[in-house]
Amino acid sequence: MNDRPLRVAMVAPPWFELPPRGYGGIEAMCADLTDALVARGHDVTLVAAGRNGTRAHRMLRTYDVPQGRRLGEPLPEVLHSAAAARFLDDLDVDVIHDHTLAGPLLARGHRAPTVVTTHGPLDGEPGEYYRHLGDSVHLVAISHSQRGQAPDLNWAGTVHNALRADDFPYRRDKEDWVFFLGRCTPDKGMHLAIDAAVAAGREIKLAAKCSEPAEHAYFEAEIEPRLGPGVEWLGEVTGDRKKQLLARARCLLFPLRWEEPFGMVMIEAMVCGTPVVTLRRGSVPEVVVDGVTGLVRDDADELPEAIEAVGALDPRDCRDHVVDRFQPETMAAGYEAVYRKVIATATATTTTPAPEIAPAVPPTQEDMLPVA
Structure with missing residues (x-):
């Protein structure tokens, strides 16, 4: 398990293509990480909008045209995440890496564990959001400073961003x-x-x-x-x-x-x-x-x-x-370590035998009497 190639589902936001032609920092990071993971021998399925300019083995497209012109509206990301969840139901992967805000809401229904990179600030409502998600997602900070803003969250690691x-x-x-x-x-x-x-x-x-x-x-x-x-x-x-x-x-x-x-x-x-x-x-x-x-x-x-x-x-x-x-190879090595840690934790949890439950004892006549 510690050295076999992993099957990764990479869920990008729906706003810009990968890699972006202009604005789109998260999309650029997703593209670089995807390519670096493939170079390390992993099988990556990309869930995104628009064209695929990465080395991902396959792409599942939620929108033919990225929704950057609607950036700030909630519905494109909600629809994107709903479509992504349907795709993920049919995928046999070891781990899901979600870079969206809405997608983690559906993590409890996935067979594979979900890793989420926290790309933004964690004070106020964003931090509360991840607290409500609890252990249904495994969070990765992009800096120690960011992680320090909310040390109580379910952190799986810290990995700095990178560029080529x-x-x-x-x-x-x-x-x-x-x-x-x-x-x-x-x-x-x-x-x-x-x-x-x-x-x-x-x-x-x-x-x-x-x-x-x-x-x-x-x-x-x-x-x-x-x-x-x-x-x-x-x-x-x-x-x-x-x-x-x-x-x-x-x-x-x-x-x-x-x-x-x-x-x-x-x-x-x-x-x-x-x-x-x-x-x-x-x-x-x-x-x-x-x-x-x-x-x-x-x-x-x-x-x-x-x-x-x-x-x-x-x-x-x-x-x-x-x-x-700050090279993609370094970033990919960091995320690979997180993936393996999370997968091992999920495997240990699912293989732990359930506690024995004592057989039910039929109620006696006295138990069935009405309460005074």
């Missing part, structure tokens, strides 16, 4: 501007990035997804008034353009205002040889080596100085750090 280093360009010589890349939301701190760059006398380029009402509101209130000479708004950038911007920048400026569970953009920057200037929140200390692959500060007022000091860091150290710790 060969898909990103490495550039040693940097240009004299700083870069912000993320979502147009207050918790990513784009307005703090602008203020820090201006205070440091550096040009800043801003690339962010800004499509939802809350994102538009933040942009109009905090970002648009700050635009002007030296502050350039690029909008959402993807693909090769995003990678080239990451490689050219002096640094990635990432002034978080929340407990970021992982932050893929940090390893995307570092693998390009670009250090990260950020705040000490969430997973940052697990991802960035302070003074080696970036500069981690405790207060936004310290960021301008860090923007100047970051030029002393070696771009090669940034890339080597990602190659050593």
Whole structure:
């Protein structure tokens, strides 16, 4: 059991194809993990929407067209999870790895154990959701910081996210501007990035997804008034353009205002040889080596100085750090260990003999008398 190939059902969200052509961090992670598991000799069945660009042995499609335009609506994921459950009923697999929010609700009905990666924050209602699911699912955190937010949940392990280093360009010589890349939301701190760059006398380029009402509101209130000479708004950038911007920048400026569970953009920057200037929140200390692959500060007022000091860091150290710790092969090895642990636990549970029950004793006449 400890070395035989595993049969894995990988359930991706319904929003973007695998791998995504642009936005879609969870889908990118699912694609990389699927390919790395196949490379390790495992049999992977992918349950997803749209085309299959992975090496999965087979794909079960819930939607012909991914539902990204309806992101935020509940019904596409509910329908996707219901269809996935029907597919899973007919599959002979060792473990189900579900990356959706709705899918784990149906885990109690599956023959195989269900592993769930907690891709988002766990404070408030998300944590309560997983508490209600109890031991019907086996949770995997994407950072120790995230796991520490809710240590009482049914954790099976912690596995960092990863990326394919060969898909990103490495550039040693940097240009004299700083870069912000993320979502147009207050918790990513784009307005703090602008203020820090201006205070440091550096040009800043801003690339962010800004499509939802809350994102538009933040942009109009905090970002648009700050635009002007030296502050350039690029909008959402993807693909090769995003990678080239990451490689050219002096640094990635990432002034978080929340407990970021992982932050893929940090390893995307570092693998390009670009250090990260950020705040000490969430997973940052697990991802960035302070003074080696970036500069981690405790207060936004310290960021301008860090923007100047970051030029002393070696771009090669940034890339080597990602190659050593955040490759899909490393991620797949971590998940394989989780799968085997969970399968062994489920097998032990199902093979444990039931306690003996004493034979029923027929009631006596006295037992059958009515209660006074």
